[in-house]
Amino acid sequence: MNYYLLGYPVGHSVSPAMHNAAFKELGLPHIYSLLETEPEKLGETVQRLRENKFGGANVTTPHKIEIIKHMDTLAPSAKRIGAVNTIENRGGQLIGHNTDVIGGIKALTLKYGELTESRVVLLGAGGAARALAQELAPKVSELVILNRSPDKADKLARILPGNTVGAGLGEQQVVKTADIVINATSVGMTPNTSESPIDAQYLRQGQLVYDIVYNPIKTKLMQDAEKAGAETLGGLWMLVYQGVESFKIWTDQEPTAETMYNAALRVLEDWH
Ligand code: ATR
Numbered sequence: 001m002n003y004y005l006l007g008y009p010v011g012h013s014v015s016p017a018m019h020n021a022a023f024k025e026l027g028l029p030h031i032y033s034l035l036e037t038e039p040e041k042l043g044e045t046v047q048r049l050r051e052n053k054f055g056g057a058n059v060t061t062p063h064k065i066e067i068i069k070h071m072d073t074l075a076p077s078a079k080r081i082g083a084v085n086t087i088e089n090r091g092g093q094l095i096g097h098n099t100d101v102i103g104g105i106k107a108l109t110l111k112y113g114e115l116t117e118s119r120v121v122l123l124g125a126g127g128a129a130r131a132l133a134q135e136l137a138p139k140v141s142e143l144v145i146l147n148r149s150p151d152k153a154d155k156l157a158r159i160l161p162g163n164t165v166g167a168g169l170g171e172q173q174v175v176k177t178a179d180i181v182i183n184a185t186s187v188g189m190t191p192n193t194s195e196s197p198i199d200a201q202y203l204r205q206g207q208l209v210y211d212i213v214y215n216p217i218k219t220k221l222m223q224d225a226e227k228a229g230a231e232t233l234g235g236l237w238m239l240v241y242q243g244v245e246s247f248k249i250w251t252d253q254e255p256t257a258e259t260m261y262n263a264a265l266r267v268l269e270d271w272h
Pocket of ligand 1 (some may be wrong): 123126147148184185197
């Protein structure tokens, strides 16, 4: 069977390496490849895939919302988030799923444990932060959303359940008392690798710092966190676990996350 990544552009992606390594390990005769798809050709590409009986696909920027109208049905995950990153082909019926956030939360709980008693500071109020906040708000004991533009954080917090508040990055002293700090902004991403959204003085031992940025593998925020004695979790694990969840939907088999992580890591190292 053939599996694809639909995006534009898709030149730089770790997904083929990750999925092909997992197919190989499980002895599955499948191939995952990039399918660069211009926005105006999205409908026609999906039609072509249907005719060729593909196994499934991932969907990335800029198609995650637009792809919805080409699906036959949506799984609850995609309905809740309003975006699709995984297409399941169930006997010709195309089902849109979203594994981005489930993967991100799974990576977090595997590292941290149960979230029920945790106080979480989430940095950012963009697309990625919003999706994570939606999942976290009902699960954690306290969620503080900090964003460069405070209004966006406040607006987001108001529509979420639980003990959730929003404020500006100027209020970052709250990080001191957090159990988990999550960076869902683009600060620190290549080429701005010397930047961190949080002043290092607020990081401490006993905390978990989770950066969803995966390029570089170890961001400035993670380096500062390590120096302060905090635990860290890098964004490549979020990417790997969204892949693990997609893989399970397609094959009903559980791949080894470490195999996918190592394959992705090799690709990232090759780029540098
Ligand atoms: P994504 O879909 O990856 O979440 P996005 O929706 O463009 O991308 O959101 C980017 C996030 O990073 C936002 O929270 C943004 O803050 P604003 O809402 O104030 O724009 C944050 N961000 C980007 N660059 C930043 C910077 N230099 N300092 C602080 N926050 C930044």
